[in-house]
Amino acid sequence: MASKGGLFGTNGIRGEINRKLTPEFIMNASLAIGSFIGENRTVIVGRDTRTSGNMVMDILKGSLISTGNHVYDAGIVPTPALQLTVKDHADFGVMVTASHNPAIYNGIKCIDSDGTELNDEGENEIERIFNAREFKLKEWNNLGRHDIITGVNHNYVYNVMNKINKEKIDKNLKILIDCANGAGSLTTPVFLDALGMKYTTLNCNADGNFPSHDPEPKEENLKELMRITKDAYDFGAAHDGDADRIVFVDNDGNFISGDRILGLFVKYITEKRKGIIVVPVTVSRMVEEITQKNDSKLLYTRVGAPIVARTMMKTGAIFGGEDNGGFIFPEMQHARDGLMGLAKMIEIISERKMKFSELLNELPEYYQKKGSLEIPPGKFNEIMKIIENNAGGNVVKIDGIKVFEGDSWVLIRPSGTEPLVRIYAESKNRNDLENIFGRYMNIIKNIIREFQ
Numbered sequence: 001m002a003s004k005g006g007l008f009g010t011n012g013i014r015g016e017i018n019r020k021l022t023p024e025f026i027m028n029a030s031l032a033i034g035s036f037i038g039e040n041r042t043v044i045v046g047r048d049t050r051t052s053g054n055m056v057m058d059i060l061k062g063s064l065i066s067t068g069n070h071v072y073d074a075g076i077v078p079t080p081a082l083q084l085t086v087k088d089h090a091d092f093g094v095m096v097t098a099s100h101n102p103a104i105y106n107g108i109k110c111i112d113s114d115g116t117e118l119n120d121e122g123e124n125e126i127e128r129i130f131n132a133r134e135f136k137l138k139e140w141n142n143l144g145r146h147d148i149i150t151g152v153n154h155n156y157v158y159n160v161m162n163k164i165n166k167e168k169i170d171k172n173l174k175i176l177i178d179c180a181n182g183a184g185s186l187t188t189p190v191f192l193d194a195l196g197m198k199y200t201t202l203n204c205n206a207d208g209n210f211p212s213h214d215p216e217p218k219e220e221n222l223k224e225l226m227r228i229t230k231d232a233y234d235f236g237a238a239h240d241g242d243a244d245r246i247v248f249v250d251n252d253g254n255f256i257s258g259d260r261i262l263g264l265f266v267k268y269i270t271e272k273r274k275g276i277i278v279v280p281v282t283v284s285r286m287v288e289e290i291t292q293k294n295d296s297k298l299l300y301t302r303v304g305a306p307i308v309a310r311t312m313m314k315t316g317a318i319f320g321g322e323d324n325g326g327f328i329f330p331e332m333q334h335a336r337d338g339l340m341g342l343a344k345m346i347e348i349i350s351e352r353k354m355k356f357s358e359l360l361n362e363l364p365e366y367y368q369k370k371g372s373l374e375i376p377p378g379k380f381n382e383i384m385k386i387i388e389n390n391a392g393g394n395v396v397k398i399d400g401i402k403v404f405e406g407d408s409w410v411l412i413r414p415s416g417t418e419p420l421v422r423i424y425a426e427s428k429n430r431n432d433l434e435n436i437f438g439r440y441m442n443i444i445k446n447i448i449r450e451f452q
């Protein structure tokens with residue numbers, strides 16, 4: 001994890017416009033990024049639909065040019081479209097986005113030359129340059145160039161088209177797609193058109209005010225999608241603001257958890273081909289059960305898409321993803337990719353010739369519960385030690401502490417942004433779930449009481 005010395009949080013550089021993200025802050029962050037990249041490097045920059053996008057982008061571009069880097073502006077693009085283009089054509093990428101956050105936010109995300117999000121070492125070095133103000137400004141005759149790069153979105157759509165089995169696609173599938181007025185508005189409808197699908201759009205006009213709902217693809221924001229999809233569409237789908245994620249609604253209008261969609265993808269992929277699957281420790285054991293049944297191997301990582309992506313690269317994994325709608329298809333790139341998720345789902349439903357709800361019924365059933373408790377700052381490690389000493393079952397410490405007891409597990413991890421511990425529990429039956437969840441909530445409450 002980055003040192004969090006005021007620049008990078010768990011989601012890159014992120015904050016409210018003209019509060020944390022003032023012009024001066026954006027400039028200093030961008031100068032630090034430019035000084036980190038080097039000089040004479042090709043940098044592709046892009047942004048989501050936020051109203052503050054031009055403000056951040058112009059400061060970013062000026063700063064990169066002043067540190068001697070050649071800037072190519074891709075305009076409004078989904079994050080995975082930028083990542084793909086950086087991987088194929090550039091030395092570095094910078095995406096101006098606050099992903100799923102409300103309209104007042106914006107942010108800056110760094111993309112390495114291989115198309116993956118910059119690693120912790122890189123972020124730490126940028127943060128060091130930022131804090132020390134060690135900016136490498138160039139002379140007037142050594143400034144970087146600026147140009148526009150067109151076709152990033154079309155190239156991305158074209159690449160996704162080439163990654164699916166077009167002959168087997170059922171063109172009669174009825175799809176409802178909600179782009180949350182974000183960057184996916186410029187690519188996902190284009191893809192569905194190119195494929196010849198019957199689809200209807202909801203909030204697919206690019207609008208950084210996010211007039212319909214916040215761009216976080218969670219159930220309470222997607223009531224309209226659920227209502228319209230029910231009994232009228234084969235499925236509904238929704239992106240977040242920068243379209244690196246996608247969530248789904250089944251033909252009955254039910255919002256489907258990211259865990260179950262992961263399960264669907266893993267089942268389909270490992271039934272065709274054995275290999276390694278990578279997920280963070282928070283993911284349902286259902287995915288592990290499916291993987292094992294199909295003679296494949298599941299690897300758990302710390303929470304965070306870049307960690308999942310890099311583990312996949314290292315191990316040659318055939319698929320990976322998170323429980324929040326982030327799915328990584330390595331045949332495309334080692335990055336979360338919302339449109340690839342949609343394309344693969346269309347492929348699965350076409351090939352299996354089953355209703356979405358019927359496909360979901362094939363998955364093993366698990367029950368989950370999540371909660372959080374406030375903790376005194378700096379006390380997490382002590383809490384973890386006490387839990388470890390008292391744990392009845394097997395303990396795994398990949399991220400926080402995960403305790404396995406028979407068919408149940410509980411995971412306790414610190415929040416990256418608030419003085420909280422998050423408690424996740426899962427079991428094959430409801431009674432065991434209530435038991436393990438309640439027991440560990442009480443254990444943690446007692447430990448916290450002792451600190452007071």
Ligand code: MG
Nearest residue numbers: 099240242244
């Ligand atoms: Mg996102």
